[in-house]
Amino acid sequence: MKNKVYDIIGLGFGPAGIALATAIKDDEELNGAPIGKWSTMFLEKQLNSDWQPEMLLPNTDIQHHFFRDFATPRNPRSRFTFANYLKEKDRIFSFGLIGGNPGRIEWSDYVRWVAEQVSENTLYSSEILSVEPIYESGQVDRVKVLAKDLISNQNKEFEAKNIVLSTGRRANVPPLFQDQLCSDIFHSSKFKSNMKKLDKEKNHTFTVVGSGQNAIEIILKISEEYPDSKIYSINRNTGFRQYDLGHFSNEVFFPKFTSYYYSLPKSGRMNLLKEMAFTNYSSVDADVSHALYWKVYEENILGKNRIHVTKCSEITGVKRDNDGYRLNITDKYSSSSQEIYTDKIILCTGFKEEKLPYMLEPLRSHLLTDEEGDLVVTRNYQLETREDFLPNIFVNGLTEKTHGIGDSASFTMMAVKAQKILDKLNKIHEGESYMLKETIKK
Structure with missing residues (x-):
């Protein structure tokens, strides 16, 4: 039996994966995109989408403004904003009296609340083992995702045209x-x-x-x-x-600064990254x-x-x-x-980005790298690949070297990143539809 080929497979359903799922849902509900336009599947190793469960300590708060949630920076009208979460939980007035940032326990509850609304195409307890090329007519037509069901201990295979990597950084x-x-x-x-x-x-x-x-x-x-x-x-x-909480120095977390950072040569980026370190x-x-x-x-x-x-x-x-x-x-x-x-x-030694996430190792020969062996990432978070590689691979996170400190793994730019990835996927989809129509005409 032939495997279903998904339009999008999301590798990871933590905050970055959830952000993409909410962007897709908002595209349908607010922008008039056809319901079910995308066939999607998200694979997540954990049992659920709990946010930083090992560090949910009492009386600790988040380190970013609560407007930097899953939706507000890209569309404040979304039902997935933190403000709407407070309204639905009947805490909007109580929260207003507290002032300051939400506690981590509340933010984790917000993450869970959003995840539950967009997880209908998510398989939890699924460890991603590898992403492998599928060849047709001498080129890579799509990819196969091999995952292990941690409950049944069985391996499963999925095929996709587009992959969005949202697996986060390593300890x-x-x-x-x-x-x-x-x-x-x-x-x-x-x-x-x-x-x-x-x-x-x-x-x-x-x-x-x-x-x-x-x-x-x-x-x-x-x-x-x-x-x-x-x-x-x-x-x-x-x-x-x-x-460093200075107003001007924290503009490094603005989208326009990300564009500026991306435009720099690599040596300039690395020097600037060191200068920005104490903001995060x-x-x-x-x-x-x-x-x-x-x-x-x-x-x-x-x-x-x-x-x-x-x-x-x-x-x-x-x-x-x-x-x-x-x-x-x-x-x-x-x-x-x-x-x-x-x-x-x-x-308490932080997290690091991998040069090549282990699951992409089978694709190594198809991915373009710079002179230092780092993956080449476009402004829209897409990996550059060889011409005979047709699938599209996006990295949602893992982009600190290319896009800057405000655009890597924090919530700061998560909603904006998800929208940019979806915008690019929409353009790819429109191009495929146009090519299909032209083929039918001929």
């Missing part, structure tokens, strides 16, 4: 710890599940590595739940820096900075001295020692070192 684990990950040494993306395994009656020694928002939130969380435990914070910077990376909000500084200060008054913020330093050695680990901590500038004992190591 960045420092080389020193890559072979040692376990329930005692883990990335912050596994925080809650690993913390559930701990004995709360025992006094632990925690080491939190990193200088960003989730590092300081985790330190505060641990200090509350384990009041008699010791905490080491290993920070490569001069301390926890606050985000290795930085913290003022409220958590104040909370941690006050906690350390007050505990010092009480003589507890249990939270140690080590600045300008990095871990240069790790060695197993009975039930814990000996860490060698080296100052970046003086080269002096110290050794500490710890039994839990939490890596």
Whole structure:
């Protein structure tokens, strides 16, 4: 039996995949596009579309304005806006009294609320294994997506003309710890599940590595739940820096700045990316900075001295020692070192983009790359391919090097990116329809 050929297969149904699904739905409901114009399928490895479930800590908020949701930047009339979510949940007046950004718990609920409305063509618990070429008449006519059903343990195949990759970035684990990950040494993306395994009656020694928002939130969380435990914070910077929240500097998150960034030569992009870093990376909000500084200060008054913020330093050695680990901590500038004992190591070391996502490996010979081996991505997020490769592959995310810090993995430009991808797909679809009509005429 011949496989159905989908117009679009979305690889991943996290925020980026949901954003595309809402754009397609709005195109039908608000712009008059034919219902069912696209045959779509989204594949998602997780059981559901919960947003950052491992970091849903009480009293933590999102780091972007709530207008930067799934729909408002591209169409405020959409029913998928955060404002409409509040209205439907009968919380719009209550939220207005709170002020500021939504909490992460509420934002996760918003993500789930939207996902439930656009997930009719989504297969959860589906791990994407590979995307492979299908040849016809000496050229690649379409692609085959191989996925594993994690419930039945069976492999499934799907065929598509267009692929939208929305699988997100990978946890960045420092080389020193890559072979040692376990329930005692883990990335912050596994925080809650690993913390559930701990004995709360025992006094632990925690080491939190990193200088960003989730590092300081985790330190505060641990200090509350384990009041008699010791905490080491290993920070490569001069301390926890606050985000660059200047009005003008944050215009890097505007669509027109993305176009400017994209127009630059690669060397210019990389230099500019470094300059923009503190608008998004290795930085913290003022409220958590104040909370941690006050906690350390007050505990010092009480003589507890249990939270140690080590600045300008990095871990240069790790060695197993009975039930814990000996860490060698080296100052970046003086080269002096110290050794500490710890039994839990939490890596708040961020995420990274892959040069070539593993599932695209079978297509490597068909994808164009630059002189440094990076994929060539158009302004509309489409991968450049060889002439004999007919399918279209889009990357929704994984574009920080080409499109800038505001256009990579955050919610900031997610709705706009989804619309640009859909606009390009519509143009491709119109071109195919025109060619089909011309063929029929002949």
